[in-house]
Amino acid sequence: xxxxxxxxxWLTLKLAxxxxxxxxxxxxxxxxWLARTRSAWKAPVGALVAMPLILPPTVIGFYLLLFMxxxxxxxxxxxxxxxxxxxxxxxxLVIASMVYSLPFVVQPLQTAFEQIGxxxxxxxxxxxxSPWDSFRHxxxxxxxxxxxxxxxxxxxxxxxxxxxxxxxxGSIPGQTKVISVQIYxxxxxxxxGSAHLLSAVxxxxxxxxxLLLHRxxxxxxxx
Amino acid sequence: xxxxxxxxxxxxxxxxDEFVLDVDMRLPGSGVCxxxxxxxxxxxxxxxxxxGLERAEGVLEFxxxxxxxxxxxxxxxxxxxxxxxxxxxxxxxxxxMGNLTFGYQRVPPAQRRIVLDEAISLLGLDNLLQRNxxxxxxxxxxxVAIARALLTSPQxxxxxxxxxxxxxxxKAEILPYLERVRDELALPMIYVTHAPEEVARLADQxxxxxxxxxxxxxxxxxxxxxxxxxxxxxxxxxAVLPARVLSHDAHxxxxxxxxxxxxxxxxxxxxxxxxxxxxxxxxxxxxxxxxPSPGSSILNSLPAQLVDLSADRDPANLLARLExxxxxxxxxxxxxRLTRRSADRxxxxxxxxxxxxxxxxxxxx
Amino acid sequence: xxxxxxxxxxxxxxxSPARAEQLLVAVAANFAEPMREIAAQFERxxxxxxxxxxxxxxxxxxxxxxxxxxDVLLAADEITAEKLVEQQLALADTRFTYATGRLVLxxxxxxxxxxxxxxxxxxxxxxxxxxxxxxxxxxxxxxxxLEALGLQHLSERLVRGESITHAxxxxxxxxxxxxxVARSQVYRDGRWLSGSGWEVPAELHRPLHQQAVQLSRSRDxxxxxxxxxYLRQPQIRALIASYGYGVSP
Numbered sequence: 001x002x003x004x005x006x007x008x009x010w011l012t013l014k015l016a017x018x019x020x021x022x023x024x025x026x027x028x029x030x031x032x033w034l035a036r037t038r039s040a041w042k043a044p045v046g047a048l049v050a051m052p053l054i055l056p057p058t059v060i061g062f063y064l065l066l067f068m069x070x071x072x073x074x075x076x077x078x079x080x081x082x083x084x085x086x087x088x089x090x091x092x093l094v095i096a097s098m099v100y101s102l103p104f105v106v107q108p109l110q111t112a113f114e115q116i117g118x119x120x121x122x123x124x125x126x127x128x129x130s131p132w133d134s135f136r137h138x139x140x141x142x143x144x145x146x147x148x149x150x151x152x153x154x155x156x157x158x159x160x161x162x163x164x165x166x167x168x169x170g171s172i173p174g175q176t177k178v179i180s181v182q183i184y185x186x187x188x189x190x191x192x193g194s195a196h197l198l199s200a201v202x203x204x205x206x207x208x209x210x211l212l213l214h215r216x217x218x219x220x221x222x223x
Numbered sequence: 224x225x226x227x228x229x230x231x232x233x234x235x236x237x238x239x240d241e242f243v244l245d246v247d248m249r250l251p252g253s254g255v256c257x258x259x260x261x262x263x264x265x266x267x268x269x270x271x272x273x274x275g276l277e278r279a280e281g282v283l284e285f286x287x288x289x290x291x292x293x294x295x296x297x298x299x300x301x302x303x304x305x306x307x308x309x310x311x312x313x314x315x316x317x318x319x320m321g322n323l324t325f326g327y328q329r330v331p332p333a334q335r336r337i338v339l340d341e342a343i344s345l346l347g348l349d350n351l352l353q354r355n356x357x358x359x360x361x362x363x364x365x366x367v368a369i370a371r372a373l374l375t376s377p378q379x380x381x382x383x384x385x386x387x388x389x390x391x392x393x394k395a396e397i398l399p400y401l402e403r404v405r406d407e408l409a410l411p412m413i414y415v416t417h418a419p420e421e422v423a424r425l426a427d428q429x430x431x432x433x434x435x436x437x438x439x440x441x442x443x444x445x446x447x448x449x450x451x452x453x454x455x456x457x458x459x460x461x462a463v464l465p466a467r468v469l470s471h472d473a474h475x476x477x478x479x480x481x482x483x484x485x486x487x488x489x490x491x492x493x494x495x496x497x498x499x500x501x502x503x504x505x506x507x508x509x510x511x512x513x514x515p516s517p518g519s520s521i522l523n524s525l526p527a528q529l530v531d532l533s534a535d536r537d538p539a540n541l542l543a544r545l546e547x548x549x550x551x552x553x554x555x556x557x558x559x560r561l562t563r564r565s566a567d568r569x570x571x572x573x574x575x576x577x578x579x580x581x582x583x584x585x586x587x588x
Numbered sequence: 589x590x591x592x593x594x595x596x597x598x599x600x601x602x603x604s605p606a607r608a609e610q611l612l613v614a615v616a617a618n619f620a621e622p623m624r625e626i627a628a629q630f631e632r633x634x635x636x637x638x639x640x641x642x643x644x645x646x647x648x649x650x651x652x653x654x655x656x657x658x659d660v661l662l663a664a665d666e667i668t669a670e671k672l673v674e675q676q677l678a679l680a681d682t683r684f685t686y687a688t689g690r691l692v693l694x695x696x697x698x699x700x701x702x703x704x705x706x707x708x709x710x711x712x713x714x715x716x717x718x719x720x721x722x723x724x725x726x727x728x729x730x731x732x733x734l735e736a737l738g739l740q741h742l743s744e745r746l747v748r749g750e751s752i753t754h755a756x757x758x759x760x761x762x763x764x765x766x767x768x769v770a771r772s773q774v775y776r777d778g779r780w781l782s783g784s785g786w787e788v789p790a791e792l793h794r795p796l797h798q799q800a801v802q803l804s805r806s807r808d809x810x811x812x813x814x815x816x817x818y819l820r821q822p823q824i825r826a827l828i829a830s831y832g833y834g835v836s837p
Binding site for chain 1: 274275276298300304305306308310314315316325329330371372375
C-alpha cells in the first residue's frame, strides 16, 4: 500500500471521527426536539433531515458547492468571518459529510428518545430532578443503544461516502482525498491492484462494523 | 378547617378534547384521601394536575404555599411531593439501590426526614437491593417504587392506582405495606383507586369523582353509608368502623373489639391489645330487631338509631342507615339491607331505636 | 471505401420515413449540447428516431463492454473507440474524429484571465480546477499545459474534478478562481458565454480528438451509419465549430 493510500485511510478515519462527534453534539438536541415536539414544524423538519437519504450524493455535493461558494450564503459568511471559502478544505468536507450523514445519526437517536417515552421523565420530575438533570441522568443512559447505533452508522456512512466528497473535495491529498476517492482514482487509472486492496480494506471495515452493531443490538435485547 | 389543617386547596380546570376536569376542593393536611370513581372520571388527571404533570388552569395551594395560579406554575420537581405511578416505572438503567437513591440524593440532607434504612425496612426491600429492576415481580417493583417516592421525604404522597396492574397475591402483598406507611409516617396521601377493598382498608376521607366533577366529599364512613350515593347500593355495600382491640379470649379463640356504641366479637386476631384497626360490616350481614334477642345464635348486636330508610336497587329490599352513638366521638353509621316485608312487619320508622344484629364482621387488616 | 459508398446509398434508400429506425446513441457528456441540436436536425432530415444517453466516456465504455444496447458511441477521446474496435465491439472502418476538443483557461469573473494566460504564471489565485488527469483527457491535457509552461509547482493549488463537467462546476460556482475547462463549455459563436478566458494553444498539450464509432451489435442498422455520415456534413461541422470545438478541415 502506498503512502498516499495510507494517507487516505488516515484522513478518512480522521474525517469520520470528527464528523461523528460533531453530529452527535448537534443531533442530540435536534432528535430530542423531533421526538418530543407536537409542533406543526415536526413533519417538515423531519422530512428535511431525511432528505440526504433520497437525494443523490452528487446532487447534495453540487448544491453544497454552490452554498459554500463565494456567491452562496455560507460562503459569504465564512468569507466574512475570515475563514475563507470552505470547498476543497477539510472543514468544508466535515460540513458536507455532516449534512450527508445527518439522517443516519438523527434517526436512531430520535427512535431511541421516542422509545423512552414520557414516563421516565415524569418519574424523574417527581423525584426532584430538573429537566436538564433528567435528561443527563435518565434519558442519556436509557438512550445508550441509540447513541451507539447512531455513532456507528454515522461513522461508517462517512467512511463510505463518495459522491459528496468528490463534488466539493477536489481530491487534494492529505486534505480532502479520502479512501473512496482514492479507490476511484485507482480504478480510473486502471491500477486495479491498488483499488482492490483499498476496497478490501473498506469492505472488511464495513463488515466488522455491521457485525459489531448486530452483536451489540442482540446483546442489548437479552440483558 | 383552619389554614394549618388544610393540606390542599385547589380550584383546577383541565380540558382534554371532550373531557373537562373541573374541581374545587380543600383537603385536610393529614390522613389518606381516596379519589374514587369509574375509569375515565378524571381521578388520574386530577392527581397529575396536583403533581404539576398536567398543566391545569386555576389555583393550587399546599399548606399555604402557592404551587400555581394564573401567573405562576411551580414545575413538578420543585413540588415537595412523592408520586407512585400505576406501573412501577423503575429506571431500567439502575438497580434497586440506584432507583431508591435517585430521589434521595436530590434532597438536601437537612431536609431528609426518611432515611434509606427506614424506607428499606418499611417496605421489606433488604434482599432486593442489588437486583436489576427487570428481575423483580410486579409486587416487588411497586414496593421499590413506593420506597423510592418516600425517600424524597415528601410532604404529600400521591398514589395513582398503585395496585391496579398487579394480580391478587401481589395486591395482598402490598396493602399491608401501604397501611404501615399510613400508620407510621405522618404523611398525607392522596390515593386514586376504583377498588372498594382498597378504599375500605386505606381511606380516611373519600372524594367521589364523576365526569370530571366532585360528586361527594366526606369521611369514609359518611360516604359509604350515604343513601343518596351509589356506594351504599352496591351488592357488597358496607360500612367501615374504627375499632380498637379490647381483649382476646383464648378459650373460644375470639377477640373483642371496641367500636362506636358497643363492642364486637370476631374470630381471634393477632393484634396487640389496645391497637387501633378498622372493621367492615356488609349491609347484607346486618338484620334488625326491636328488642335484644338473647335466643339468637348471633353473637354481635349493637344498639342503634334508624336515621334513614330508603329504596334499594332491588324493589323487594330497603336500605336502612343506622347511627351508632358513642360518647365524645363523632357518630358513625352502618347499613342494613332488609326486605320491605320485614320493615312493614316491624313497622320501622325513621327515628326508632333498634338493635343491629351483625352476622359477620371483617377485620380490615 | 467502396463498401462505405454502398452502405451510404443503402442507408439513404432505407432511411425513408416508411422505414424509420430507432437509434440509441451514447454521447460523451461534454458533447451533450451540440448533440441534442444535431439529433433534432437529423430526425427531421432522415425520419429516424434518435435517443441520446449521456455519460462520462469511461462509464459508457464499461456499459458497452457489458452489453449495453447502444448503436453509436460519440466518445470524448480516441482511445475508447480504438479499444472497442480492438475488442471487436465496434466496426473499425466507421471510426473517425467528429470534433477536436479545445482546452481553455477560464474564470467566472470577467477580466480575470488575460488573453495570453499570464495569470497562471503570476499566480494570483488560490485554486486551479482541472479534470482528473487519470480519468479525463482534458485533465491530462491540462497537466501537459502546466508542464509545457514549467508551472508544475502549481500542482499544490490544483483541485481535481471527476470529469471536465465537474471541473467546470468548481470554476463556475466561484469556488476555484481558475480552471482548465473545455472551450465548448464556455464559448459559443465566437464569444465567451460569461467570465474571461485564454484559449490555450493546441501545441501545448496532446490532441483532444473525440472519435465516433458504430458499434458491432448494430452492424445492420442503416440509421447508425446514416448518423455518422450526417456528422460529416459541412453544415453540421459548422454547428460543431460554433460550440467551440475544432473540426478538421
